[in-house]
Amino acid sequence: TTGAGVDIDVVVIGAGQAGLSSAHFLGRAGFAPHTGYLVLDHEDGPGGAWRHRWPSLRMRTVHGVHALPGLAMDPVDPDTPAAEAVPAYFAAYEQHFHLPVRRPVRVRAVRRDPADRLLVQTSAGTWAARAVINATGTWDQPFWPRYPGQAEFTGRQLHTADYRGNAEFAGQHVVVVGGGSSAVQLLSEIAEVATTTWVTRRPPRLRERFTPEEGRAAVAVVDQRVRAGLPPGSVVSATGLPLTPQVRAAVARRLPMFDRITPTGVAWADGRRIRADAILWATGFRPALAHLAPLGLREPGGGIRVDGTRAVAEPRLHLVGYGPSASTIGANRAGRVAVREIRELLAGAPPRAA
Numbered sequence: 309t310t311g312a313g314v315d316i317d318v319v320v321i322g323a324g325q326a327g328l329s330s331a332h333f334l335g336r337a338g339f340a341p342h343t344g345y346l347v348l349d350h351e352d353g354p355g356g357a358w359r360h361r362w363p364s365l366r367m368r369t370v371h372g373v374h375a376l377p378g379l380a381m382d383p384v385d386p387d388t389p390a391a392e393a394v395p396a397y398f399a400a401y402e403q404h405f406h407l408p409v410r411r412p413v414r415v416r417a418v419r420r421d422p423a424d425r426l427l428v429q430t431s432a433g434t435w436a437a438r439a440v441i442n443a444t445g446t447w448d449q450p451f452w453p454r455y456p457g458q459a460e461f462t463g464r465q466l467h468t469a470d471y472r473g474n475a476e477f478a479g480q481h482v483v484v485v486g487g488g489s490s491a492v493q494l495l496s497e498i499a500e501v502a503t504t505t506w507v508t509r510r511p512p513r514l515r516e517r518f519t520p521e522e523g524r525a526a527v528a529v530v531d532q533r534v535r536a537g538l539p540p541g542s543v544v545s546a547t548g549l550p551l552t553p554q555v556r557a558a559v560a561r562r563l564p565m566f567d568r569i570t571p572t573g574v575a576w577a578d579g580r581r582i583r584a585d586a587i588l589w590a591t592g593f594r595p596a597l598a599h600l601a602p603l604g605l606r607e608p609g610g611g612i613r614v615d616g617t618r619a620v621a622e623p624r625l626h627l628v629g630y631g632p633s634a635s636t637i638g639a640n641r642a643g644r645v646a647v648r649e650i651r652e653l654l655a656g657a658p659p660r661a662a
């Protein structure tokens with residue numbers, strides 16, 4: 309041991325799609341569970357962010373959950389809530405591959421130590437790792453924009469992360485903010501029981517079909533952003549919204565972003581006002597990376613510069629599920645790439661004698 313923490317080759321932070329994929333490839337590469345690598349996750353059980361998806365999000369309404377590497381998901385009734393089906397699959401996956409996941413463990417900080425290790429400081433002690441795979445997703449970092457008057461609003465404000473179904477909005481008027489898929493899904497759900505207003509900062513970009521080439525092009529845009537040290541941005545901003553009947557109906561009624569919030573609703577600079585019982589901020593999430601702050605990797609542009617999955621300024625750190633790999637399919641591939649590079653890195657630099 310280095311004295312500062314328990315020695316280990318690789319710590320994976322987060323047990324969502326990205327963390328489990330990484331763990332799978334670490335096991336395949338010959339790292340020993342528990343003593344060679346470990347996954348730390350602050351949830352109480354398996355599933356990553358899927359544990360928190362709103363109950364009305366069913367398997368039939370998700371965009372498509374790509375299986376984890378090496379074990380397919382058993383077929384489920386398409387009406388099963390994603391918040392049940394995916395965690396059950398992840399639980400089976402962890403068991404099948406005997407993945408060493410420790411939870412609930414919250415990683416508070418990752419910092420460099422003088423002995424060439426990355427110290428992973430957690431609610432359950434400190435590990436001194438030769439490499440770290442960060443796979444912490446975005447769910448813990450809901451993004452709330454700030455608008456004048458927001459604090460004086462007397463109705464309810466909530467974020468996508470707080471949404472638990474439309475029942476509580478029955479008979480109300482709800483303003484939904486945001487131009488992504490979640491905004492459109494929640495809008496149409498709430499519109500079944502309430503009146504709604506949809507606002508977005510920019511007119512939504514729409515697409516008729518979505519070809520594999522367009523998918524690759526969208527991922528390439530995000531890849532270029534993180535290579536340049538910019539925040540990844542949302543994939544929808546790169547792809548556009550699919551032109552479903554739901555989207556078409558919503559777009560026809562969409563309004564530009566309001567300018568301020570009043571105690572009873574929202575208002576535009578031209579004097580227009582709309583009363584609201586609730587404002588739903590479907591404004592997305594940001595990468596949950598606060599625990600990496602001691603490494604000082606943030607670029608002036610606001611992101612972490614990443615080449616593939618490797619942090620350019622800290623090659624012992626890989627970000628999986630970040631930027632171009634922030635999808636279930638992207639996370640799978642990125643896990644494989646990160647493990648290959650880490651294996652090469654550690655082979656080239658044998659551990660120091662304690």
Ligand code: FAD
Pocket residue numbers: 321322323324325326327348349350351355356357358361370371372373374413414415416443444445446447448490596599628629630634635636637639
């Ligand atoms: P997560 O599943 O968020 O896992 C991260 C894990 O890290 C969590 O368990 C968290 O508790 C843990 N963690 C975070 N910080 C710490 C810390 N400091 N210490 C310890 N543990 C920590 N993608 C698709 O491909 N298809 C879809 O249909 C789809 N639908 C989506 C629907 C919604 C509403 C949202 C918000 C996203 C959707 N996505 C979808 C994107 C999806 O989130 C990703 O594809 C993927 O599930 C993310 O996996 P992940 O492992 O990166 O993150």
